[in-house]
Amino acid sequence: xxxxxxxxxxxxxxxxxxxxxxxxxSDRVSQSFFWYRQYSGKSPELIMSIYSNxxxxxxxxxxxxxxxxxxxxxLIRDSQPSxxxxxxxxxxxxxxxxxxxxxxxxxxxTILTVHP
Amino acid sequence: xxxxxxxxxxxxxxxxxxVAFWCNPISGHATLYWYQQILGxxxxxxxxxxxxxxxxxxxxxxxxxxAERLKGVDSTLKIQPAKLEDSAVYLCASSLFKGAVxxxxxxxxxxxxx
Numbered sequence: 001x002x003x004x005x006x007x008x009x010x011x012x013x014x015x016x017x018x019x020x021x022x023x024x025x026s027d028r029v030s031q032s033f034f035w036y037r038q039y040s041g042k043s044p045e046l047i048m049s050i051y052s053n054x055x056x057x058x059x060x061x062x063x064x065x066x067x068x069x070x071x072x073x074x075l076i077r078d079s080q081p082s083x084x085x086x087x088x089x090x091x092x093x094x095x096x097x098x099x100x101x102x103x104x105x106x107x108x109x110t111i112l113t114v115h116p
Numbered sequence: 117x118x119x120x121x122x123x124x125x126x127x128x129x130x131x132x133x134x135v136a137f138w139c140n141p142i143s144g145h146a147t148l149y150w151y152q153q154i155l156g157x158x159x160x161x162x163x164x165x166x167x168x169x170x171x172x173x174x175x176x177x178x179x180x181x182x183a184e185r186l187k188g189v190d191s192t193l194k195i196q197p198a199k200l201e202d203s204a205v206y207l208c209a210s211s212l213f214k215g216a217v218x219x220x221x222x223x224x225x226x227x228x229x230x
Contacts, residue, residue, distance in 0.1 A: 043207055090158070106158030
C-alpha cells in the first residue's frame with residue numbers, strides 16, 4: 001500500500017463548478033497535511049495546510065481532514081481555468097525522535113482540468 | 117527576497133555518464149531538501165540537510181548518488197554513473213528550519229538520460 005494515495009485523474013470540471021480532490025494516507029500517526037499545486041513544467045507551491053480534524057477554508061479553497069478515516073480532501077469552489085494544474089497531497093510525520101516534524105511524503109498527484 | 121536557485125535547468129546525458137546539480141537556497145534557510153520527481157509521480161525526498169549535516173538520506177541510492185552541503189548554504193547533488201531510470205526532474209527546496217511548515221521549491225533541473 002502506498003503511503004499517500006490520490007486518484008490520478010484526470011479530473012475535468014466546468015468553469016464555476018466545485019472540484020473535489022481526495023487523498024488517503026496509511027500512517028495513523030501522521031501529523032500534518034498539505035496540498036500543493038503544480039502547474040505543468042513548474043515547481044510545487046503550497047496552497048493549504050491542515051493539522052486537526054474538520055474543515056479549513058482559505059478563499060475558494062477548503063481542506064477537510066478526517067484522521068479516523070485517514071482521509072484528507074481539497075475542495076475548490078467556483079473553479080477557474082487558471083486552477084488547471086496537478087494537485088499534490090503531502091503528509092508529514094514526526095521523526096523518530098518525536099521532537100520535530102519528519103519528512104514530507106507526496107502522493108502521485110491528481111490532474112485537474114477546468115474547461116470554460 | 118530571492119527564491120531557491122538551481123542550475124542547470126536542463127541536462128541531457130548518456131547512461132553511465134556523471135552529472136551534477138547545484139542549488140542555492142533562500143538566504144537564512146537552515147534546511148535544504150533534494151527531491152526526485154519522475155514524470156507522472158509526486159516528488160520523492162532523496163536527502164535532507166540541516167545546515168551542513170544530513171538529517172535523512174534513507175531514500176538516496178548511495179551506490180550512485182551523493183550530495184553535500186559543505187558550508188551550510190549551497191548544495192550539490194551528483195549522480196555517477198547515471199541510469200536510464202534516473203531521468204526525472206530534480207527539485208531543490210529549502211525551509212527556515214527543520215519543522216517549518218512551508219518548503220520553498222526551486223524551478224528544478226530536468227535530467228534526460230539516453
